[in-house]
Each structure stands twice: as C-alpha cells, then as structure tokens.
Amino acid sequence: MEVILQIKDLYVDFFDKNTAKNHSVIKGLCFDIAAGKKTILFGPSGCGKSILAESIIGIVTGFPGIVSGQIIYNGFSYLPPKYFTQGKSIKENPEFYYNLNENLRRLRGKKISYVFQEYKKSLFVSQKVLHQFINLYLLYKDDTPSAENINRFFKDLNLKIDYHSLENKYADEISGGMAQQLALAMALLPEPQLLIADEVVTSMDLNASLNIIESLNKYFSKEEQNTEKPNRSLILITHDKSLIDLIEPDYIAIMFNGLIIESIPYSKNLTFYHPISRLIYDGCYISECGNPNDDQQNLCPCLFICDQADNCRLPFVNKISDEHFIRCEKPSFKTHTL
Numbered sequence: 571m572e573v574i575l576q577i578k579d580l581y582v583d584f585f586d587k588n589t590a591k592n593h594s595v596i597k598g599l600c601f602d603i604a605a606g607k608k609t610i611l612f613g614p615s616g617c618g619k620s621i622l623a624e625s626i627i628g629i630v631t632g633f634p635g636i637v638s639g640q641i642i643y644n645g646f647s648y649l650p651p652k653y654f655t656q657g658k659s660i661k662e663n664p665e666f667y668y669n670l671n672e673n674l675r676r677l678r679g680k681k682i683s684y685v686f687q688e689y690k691k692s693l694f695v696s697q698k699v700l701h702q703f704i705n706l707y708l709l710y711k712d713d714t715p716s717a718e719n720i721n722r723f724f725k726d727l728n729l730k731i732d733y734h735s736l737e738n739k740y741a742d743e744i745s746g747g748m749a750q751q752l753a754l755a756m757a758l759l760p761e762p763q764l765l766i767a768d769e770v771v772t773s774m775d776l777n778a779s780l781n782i783i784e785s786l787n788k789y790f791s792k793e794e795q796n797t798e799k800p801n802r803s804l805i806l807i808t809h810d811k812s813l814i815d816l817i818e819p820d821y822i823a824i825m826f827n828g829l830i831i832e833s834i835p836y837s838k839n840l841t842f843y844h845p846i847s848r849l850i851y852d853g854c855y856i857s858e859c860g861n862p863n864d865d866q867q868n869l870c871p872c873l874f875i876c877d878q879a880d881n882c883r884l885p886f887v888n889k890i891s892d893e894h895f896i897r898c899e900k901p902s903f904k905t906h907t908l
Contacts, residue, residue, distance in 0.1 A: 571893075574764055574803050575603035575626070575682075580639035582621055582630060582828075595621050597828040599639075600887075603764065604821070606801030608790055610814055610836075613825035614850060619807045620687065622825070623766045626805075627684045628674040643681060643764075648673040679710070683762035685754050687769040687807075692753035693741040699752055700736040703759075710760045727785045729755055730778075747778030754782060758789060765789075768807045783816050811853060821893070824850055832896045843888075844896045 582596035595618050603609055611619050624630045626641060628648075640647055678684075686692050693699055707715040707723075717733040724731055729751045741749055750770060757765060767786065771779035790804050806817060814822065814836070822840070824832040824847040832844040842848045888896050 572605040572801070573602045574605040574644060574801070576640070576642040577601040577622075577626070578640040578642070580622075580625065580641065582618075582625055595828055596625065599829055601823065601830050601833075603803055603805060605763075605803055607820040608804040608806065608817060609821045609823060610817060610819045611805055611807045611823050611825055612809065612811075612814070612851070614809055617825045618828040619809075619825055620768055623684070623768050623805065623807055626766060627678065627682060643677060648677060679760040679762065681762060682764045682766065683757040683760060685750075685757045685765070685767045685770050687772055689746065689749035689753045690741060692756060693749060695741050697740075699739055699741055699744065699749070700733070703736070703752065703756060706756055706759050723759075724755060726788075727755060727758060728781065728788050729785055730781050731755070745778075747774050747781070750774060750778070751782060751785070754785060758785075763801070764803045764805070766805045766807070769809075770806075771808075771810070771813065780816075783813065786817065811851065826850060829897055831898065833894065835893045843890055843894075844898045847896075 578600055580596050580599045581594065583592040583594050585591075586593040599618075599622065601622075611622070613619050621630060642648075694702060703720070704715045707720065711719075711723075713719050720733045724733075731748050731751050735748070736744065736752065744752075754767075754770065757767075765786075770786075771782055774782075786804065786806070790802050804819075806813070806819065808814075815838075819836045822834055822836055823830050824834075824842075824844070826846055832842060832847040834840060834842065840851070842851065888898060890896060
C-alpha cells in the first residue's frame with residue numbers, strides 16, 4: 571500500500587487559562603493515509619478531529635500548538651521534529667517560521683487542500699465571491715476564466731452553482747449551501763492529491779449536502795484517477811454516521827480523546843474490536859470528564875470509561891489484520907457487528 575501522508579507521534583498542546591497549564595489535545599497520534607483512498611475520520615465533537623486536520627495543513631503551529639511529532643507528505647517531512655522542541659515565538663526564532671511557511675507554501679493547494687467546516691473561513695466577506703474564485707482560477711488553470719469555462723468546471727464537479735448566480739455577490743449574500751459548494755470548488759481547483767474536508771455538510775439542508783457528497787464521490791472516483799491525474803486521497807471528517815454509506819470510504823478511523831483508537835477497512839457490516847469504538851459509532855454520548863488528567867498521560871485514553879483500561883499503558887497497538895489496527899491493550903474479541 572502506497573502511503574501519501576504519515577503522522578508520527580504527534581502531540582498538540584494548548585494553554586488552559588483556567589488551570590494555567592498546557593492541555594493536551596492530540597496525544598501521541600500515529601496515522602497513515604493511503605494514496606488513492608478515501609478515509610473517514612469519525613469521532614464525537616471535541617475529540618481533536620479538526621485540530622488534527624489543521625495541524626496537517628499547518629494552521630496549528632508554534633508553541634503552544636504542535637509540540638512534538640512528525641508530519642510527512644510523500645517522504646517529505648515538512649514539519650520535522652527538531653523544530654518543535656524549541657518552543658520559541660516568531661520573534662525568538664524567525665528562521666524556523668520562515669522555513670515552515672516556505673514548506674507549507676509548496677504543499678498547500680496543489681498537494682494538500684482544505685475545506686473548512688465554516689465556509690466563512692474560506693471566503694473573504696469584503697470581496698465579491700466570484701472575484702475570489704477567478705483569482706484562483708487564473709493561478710491554477712491555463713484557460714481564461716470566462717462564464718462558459720467556469721460553468722463547465724462547476725458542472726464537471728456536479729455542483730449546483732453557476733457563474734451568474736455568484737456574480738456581484740458577497741459571501742453574506744449567498745446561501746450557506748452555495749457558499750460551501752463554492753469553497754469546495756476553490757479547494758479542488760488546483761486538483762490536489764489530498765483533500766481534507768472538515769464537516770463539509772454540517773448544518774446544511776439535505777439537497778445541498780447530497781450535492782457536495784456527489785461532488786466528492788465524482789472527484790475521488792476510480793474512473794477519474796488515471797496516469798495523468800495521480801492518485802487522489804480524501805480525509806473526510808464527520809460525526810454523522812449517515813454520511814459513511816454515502817461516501818463508501820476505503821477506511822474508517824475512529825478518534826477519541828486525541829487518539830486514533832481504531833482503524834478499520836470499510837464494509838457494510840463493520841466489526842469493531844475496541845470497546846469505545848462501538849459506543850462512538852452507535853452515537854452514544856461519552857463525557858470528557860472521564861479523560862485522564864495531566865499526571866496520567868501514559869494511561870489509556872478510555873480510563874474511567876472502559877472497565878478493562880486499568881492496566882493499559884501508552885503506546886500500544888494491536889493488529890487485528892493487515893489493514894485493521896486498534897489502540898487497545900485488552901481488546902474484546904466478542905466482536906460487535908453493525
């Protein structure tokens with residue numbers, strides 16, 4: 571299996587004003603993304619999904635922020651671990667931030683693209699949306715940004731927006747569904763090898779959601795990938811179980827408490843081995859008050875929730891099959907099929 575993205579022992583901390591301490595959000599996470607595959611990152615709100623995605627794209631950097639670990643794209647370590655141990659601000663270490671920005675500039679867009687959960691993060695409110703799209707079109711496309719060419723691009727992606735519906739409009743003058751579709755179109759303009767889509771259909775009506783799902787399925791379909799267009803990979807972040815069968819991913823990664831606790835190939839009848847994966851996938855609410863505190867970071871993330879977690883220690887990974895891994899020292903082999 572060809573791997574396009576590797577995350578090794580990633581730790582992300584943020585400063586907590588209430589306790590005057592750094593709070594660990596990502597806790598030694600390891601994760602591989604296969605080339606040409608669709609992966610769903612599934613987990614409850616607050617488990618660290620978006621922070622992980624923003625770390626990959628380089629939005630979360632510095633200290634507090636990413637404190638250690640490696641993120642490797644196609645063999646290129648653009649966030650090497652030696653930087654994170656310094657814990658210095660941009661004034662104290664300008665060379666680090668300059669090198670980091672140069673690395674990220676080479677990757678963003680053509681290599682890795684991102685669709686935010688909130689479309690307002692992708693669109694400037696003070697500039698007409700069509701002008702923003704045309705600027706990107708001129709940057710990444712060879713033909714002229716005429717109404718005909720832009721509408722053809724939208725149609726090829728199965729998007730239900732067009733040149734004239736966006737003309738002379740600002741971001742707050744179009745619907746949320748149109749804005750999110752435009753944000754997706756902007757992310758796909760460079761034809762990225764890896765797209766990270768963060769809760770792209772949250773708070774949208776059914777028709778708009780289905781349009782975006784259809785666009786993603788078309789762009790990442792096997793028919794669209796050939797020798798001229800290298801393997802395209804997708805990370806779709808969601809906590810909506812209904813999206814999984816619509817996307818039909820290659821893999822599902824269950825995230826909880828800052829860790830990937832189970833990675834499993836997709837099938838219509840999923841069989842989980844991790845005791846918490848079953849609860850999360852079934853939509854059960856799991857309170858964060860059960861998380862280990864700062865003095866218990868080497869303990870299992872399921873402490874106080876799983877009755878088998880008393881003696882578990884990090885790190886640990888159990889291999890169920892060649893493509894099925896769980897982060898559990900005492901997996902339940904009384905499997906749970908959904």
